[in-house]
Amino acid sequence: MAVMTYREALNEALREEIQRDPDVFLMGEEVAEYDGAYKVSKGLLEEFGDKRVVDSPISELGFTGLCVGASMAGLRPVVEFMTFNFAFLAIDQVINNATKMYYMSDGQFPMPIVFRGPTGAALQLSAQHSQACETYYSHAPGCKVVTPATPADAKGLLKASIRDNDPVAFMEGELLYNVKGEVPEDDDYVIPLGVADLKNEGSDVSIITHGKMVHVALQAASKLDKDNISADVLDLRTIRPLDMDAILETVKKTNRVVYLEEGWPYAGTGAQIVAMIQEEAFDYLDAPILRVTQADVPMPYAKSLEILAKPSADRVVEACRNVLYR
């Protein structure tokens, strides 16, 4: 296996898919000449030319609409948002057109399109540029939501997303791009959507999470381990479709659950997961499920406050102790 960064893994996935399928193209702000704001598309313009790697004007609604049209016409666009915070400008095209086209055209227009870019907070980018945007997309029927945490998952899931015939919101993280990890050396390494991954195996408590927070959960699990508390860390990898079987398996094993997410608690992803667990595994719960989330406030700019507002490994440890009553 090759060790590479999350950024390089995404680059490999894009290269392989553009090479593999002549219908695939990448469009976004500065993806071509500048190699992308986070250098995810490095070298692709040179390799594939400006028909396959296209710089757009600074107009999210415009180029997203263009790509929705391209998808209707039979192409497989990959739209890069510089961050999902900017994608609010384009959300009408995503929710009202992309996610509903297949349904409203009675299946005449499949909608293979990927919207990708970083989501969530980095460091001191303040309230408007630090938002975790998963739930805006997972809320809408017709949109798949993918949140890879590791380089291998980033590669395998991006390839699966590009090959999928439905709209996919593919959510990365600024703080993830430099994360290094092993990636299988296989130009057909595809991870199916809707399959969760047990990132750490334990028996006392289940930490269920997705995206960037997988790393926080693993830190928490290692702290808990020092006190002889062993935690399952279940990475959902995709929020829609959801791997409910994997969730039920870990709930039935440990009977105690903490849901960890980067976004706000109110109507968050965790709220949905908790609802589904109590519906399907009520008799397996030994304690109420707790959630660890961002504080229910706009992200503060001040560094000290930002640290307090974000979920941390210590807060996860505390929540795990609470559901364990110790």
Added chain:
Amino acid sequence: MATKVHMEALSPTMEEGQLVQWLKAEGDDIANGDILAEIETDKATMELVARGEGVLRKIFLTAGGTAEVGSVIGVIAGADEDISGIAGVSGGGATAAPTAPPEAPAEGAPMPAAQTLPAPEAPAVSAPATSAPATTAAATLPVSAANGGRVKASPLARRLAEEMGVDIARVPGSGPGGRVVKRDVEAAKASGVAAPVDTPATWASDGAEYEDIPTSQMRKAIAKRLVTSIGPVPTFYLTVDVDMARVIEARKSINAMLEKDGMRVSINDILLKAIAAALRQHPNCNAQWHDGFVRRFNAVHLGVAVAIEDGLITPVIKNAHAKGIAQISAEVRELAGRAREKKLMPDEYTGSTFTVSNLGMLGIHEFTAIINPPESGILAVGGIVETPVVVDGEVTVRPRMRITMSCDHRVIDGAQGARFLQTLQGMLEEPTAILL
């Protein structure tokens, strides 16, 4: 350490008690568990035991006086201990009998009339004073009693308890607020402390104590409508006229067999046996109305109304269906005797599933009895009367007895009650049918 002597709840329904007599006097040495006094409750005369040791320093309630449950009626303390902090008139509703004025306050110091005692600490357990030591009562008390009957438990703990046959109400919870969680159920199972309650063999002789049958919409409608008409227990009455000649014969032959043991059974004893046997065939009459379901009892616990001075009480023949006539007879005699002396323990007059009231010996031919809730049936039994009846077209004189059943219509419909009486009549007119 001074111990206050409280008026304790010595029956499940007791609100106040009357002091019959003190068995200890002021100045007597007291050991934990000594019987201090006899208290008359609403049901019986019970013994009040000491819950501390030392000297009985003060008595606040004299013979004949009454006090509310929880009020302080005496003080046990060391011989030289200063009890001025608690001495005084007892709080609550204690009243001295007119013939026995309260004694002068202790140690000569008049207590201000306004001084009242701290809020009474009502005993948590209304265990009979003469039963096993308090520790036993505490050990068998369901944990849930402290929560007003509700057991706090995680969903998983409830499921495991059911699967393991653990009585979750008896599992101490280690979670927040005493919530019972998985580890508590597992520990209880391992230690065996929360095995389902072992009821005495005489109480549950055949498997499940009862079965709850969910009420159908029709039954709910019947219950709702009838309660608005005659409530809260909508009662109707069914009377059957029984030829008792065969029971009289049966009694003679049974008594001839028992003569060598010096025992005799009464007509009523045979009647009780027949009722228990008939109820076994008609469990819908051995039942209780509850919100949402009807509880049908598998065992027949027969209440037998006994007249006593100033009222009546119904001692219970437990598992009457499983007992022979001689045993029923002996128990009735023994319980009725103690009932008249007001010496019954609470569990001897509670828990009946059906009641029988017999006024035949007082010359009553026929009457109706009032249902004792939550039971849904009671039989009013008249005396055996030589009556002219038509048999095969001829008027002849037969010993006849009338039984009137009061039925809670929410549980028992007319035809069901009638079928039960038909079975009972058949058993009395052909007693060998009791053996079926």
